[in-house]
Amino acid sequence: MQALKDRIAAEGRNLGNGILKVDSILNHQIDPVLMMQMGEEMAARFTGHKIDRILTAEISGIGPAIATGFVLKVPVVYARKIKPITMSGPVFLETAPSHTKGVNVSLLVAAEFLHEGENVLIIDDFLASGKTLAALARMVVSAKANPIGAGCVIEKSFEDGRDYMVRNGFNFQIESLATITSMDDGKIVLA
Amino acid sequence: MQALKDRIAAEGRNLGNGILKVDSILNHQIDPVLMMQMGEEMAARFTGHKIDRILTAEISGIGPAIATGFVLKVPVVYARKIKPITMSGPVFLETAPSHTKGVNVSLLVAAEFLHEGENVLIIDDFLASGKTLAALARMVVSAKANPIGAGCVIEKSFEDGRDYMVRNGFNFQIESLATITSMDDGKIVLA
Numbered sequence: 497m498q499a500l501k502d503r504i505a506a507e508g509r510n511l512g513n514g515i516l517k518v519d520s521i522l523n524h525q526i527d528p529v530l531m532m533q534m535g536e537e538m539a540a541r542f543t544g545h546k547i548d549r550i551l552t553a554e555i556s557g558i559g560p561a562i563a564t565g566f567v568l569k570v571p572v573v574y575a576r577k578i579k580p581i582t583m584s585g586p587v588f589l590e591t592a593p594s595h596t597k598g599v600n601v602s603l604l605v606a607a608e609f610l611h612e613g614e615n616v617l618i619i620d621d622f623l624a625s626g627k628t629l630a631a632l633a634r635m636v637v638s639a640k641a642n643p644i645g646a647g648c649v650i651e652k653s654f655e656d657g658r659d660y661m662v663r664n665g666f667n668f669q670i671e672s673l674a675t676i677t678s679m680d681d682g683k684i685v686l687a
Numbered sequence: 688m689q690a691l692k693d694r695i696a697a698e699g700r701n702l703g704n705g706i707l708k709v710d711s712i713l714n715h716q717i718d719p720v721l722m723m724q725m726g727e728e729m730a731a732r733f734t735g736h737k738i739d740r741i742l743t744a745e746i747s748g749i750g751p752a753i754a755t756g757f758v759l760k761v762p763v764v765y766a767r768k769i770k771p772i773t774m775s776g777p778v779f780l781e782t783a784p785s786h787t788k789g790v791n792v793s794l795l796v797a798a799e800f801l802h803e804g805e806n807v808l809i810i811d812d813f814l815a816s817g818k819t820l821a822a823l824a825r826m827v828v829s830a831k832a833n834p835i836g837a838g839c840v841i842e843k844s845f846e847d848g849r850d851y852m853v854r855n856g857f858n859f860q861i862e863s864l865a866t867i868t869s870m871d872d873g874k875i876v877l878a
Contacts, residue, residue: 517773524774525800526749526763528756555765558717558749566719573716574746581788582708583715597772609716 497537497673499530501686504650504674508684514595514624514652516679522621522649523556534673535563538619538647541671545644548614549573551632553603556621560649564619573610575603575632588638590631595624603631610639623648623672626657626664633666645669652676653687688728688864690721692877695841695865699875705786705815705843707870713812713840714747725864726754729810729838732862736835739805740764742823744794747812751840755810764801766794766823779829781822786815794822801830814839814863817848817855824857836860843867844878 500521509517519525538560547568552561553575565572576583579602586607591600610616616636618629629646636643643666651657651672658670675687691712700708710716729751738759743752744766756763767774770793777798782791801807807827809820820837827834834857842848842863849861866878 511773511775515772517775519771519773519797520800523771524764524767524797526753526756526765528753528763529760531753532757554746555749555767558746559753562717562719562722562750562753565717566723569720571716571718576715576746580710580714581706582702582710584702584708606710606715609711 497534499533500649500674503530504684505686510679510682510684514655514679516650516652516676516684518650522559526559531559531563532566534560534649535567537673538564538671539567541647542617542645542669545617546615547617547644549616550619551575551605551610551616551636552619553628553632557619560621561619564617564647573605575605575635577601577603579604588635590634592628592631593625595622603635605635607639610635610641612640614641615644616641618643618646620646621649623651623657623670624655626660629657630661630664630666643668645671647671648673650674650676652679654678688725690724691840691865694721695875696877701870701873701875705846705870707841707843707867707875709841713750717750722750722754723757725751725840726758728864729755729862730758732838733808733836733860736808737806738808738835740807741810742766742796742801742807742827743810744819744823748810751812752810755808755838764796766796766826768792768794770795779826781825783819783822784816786813794826796826798830801826801832803831805832806835807832808835809837811837812840814842814848814861815846817851820848821852821855821857834859836862838862839864841865841867843870845869
């Protein structure tokens with residue numbers, strides 16, 4: 497998606513250790529018009545699938561998930577990382593390492609918001625190691641729903657997340673709106 | 688906003704101690720179509736103001752802020768509660784008590800995303816005590832920008848947040864899309 501690639505090229509910062517700063521686009525400041533264009537592009541990538549629901553992870557997955565959900569007219573559920581006081585009843589719980597925090601984080605979804613038999617599209621801001629996407633996909637499977645695919649705003653392909661997904665049994669369609677093939681030597685190389 | 692009130696009446700749960708569960712609408716699951724209608728309504732309430740930027744707080748403020756920002760075509764900034772590794776440089780830092788967590792939380796906005804002289808609309812999911820809104824407004828003032836108003840999805844008017852804002856010097860326009868006047872006796876009384 498060229499508009500996104502242009503913004504990453506202009507505003508992205510390579511902080512080292514594979515950390516990409518895109519706070520002006522995705523992780524702190526949001527351009528809602530670009531965000532909605534991303535939602536349209538994401539929805540277009542999954543044309544042909546019947547999608548009942550979108551699952552994402554707080555915090556920075558929420559924007560792209562809402563934009564995609566608005567285009568597809570389906571509910572969006574965002575996995576919580578800390579159990580809120582309002583979360584009662586059974587939950588699906590998975591853990592995944594946080595790329596930027598260096599620790600495992602919990603992902604929690606109330607069972608009432610993942611329904612057996614539904615087709616679920618997983619959306620997140622980044623695809624890096626694939627471990628967050630896989631954790632979200634495991635929740636969908638736990639709910640006896642169908643993870644029909646995953647869409648990410650930015651993929652760091654050099655972290656081999658797609659291979660990780662396949663090795664963990666998730667052979668579904670994966671789409672990224674921008675792919676970074678290398679962050680060596682302080683660069684940001686866009687595919 | 689009648690569509691929102693209908694959803695709160697149908698799906699809201701009074702968990703006691705003034706805690707309202709609206710996880711199916713706002714805090715865990717989102718209906719993106721309703722969210723966009725909220726954005727349109729919020730933008731309409733502030734017609735006549737020149738708005739340059741929207742400021743909200745993660746997590747559940749993000750949805751309504753993006754929706755409003757999409758209608759107004761302005762950038763949205765969401766205050767972080769934990770400093771992400773990508774946040775470098777000076778920040779505006781305020782604290783506010785969390786209504787659902789019972790502790791003070793930090794609110795952090797990178798100085799690069801609040802600009803002197805801009806007109807900033809503050810958006811959040813709830814207006815209860817007013818302390819989060821006031822913390823966000825203090826950040827705007829710290830940046831020498833102008834907090835022109837605040838819009839909340841749900842106001843719990845019995846917590847007197849509007850009075851708190853005025854007592855703290857924030858006499859700007861405050862709008863709520865749905866107002867709950869009482870949660871006594873397990874009820875949810877909508878204005």
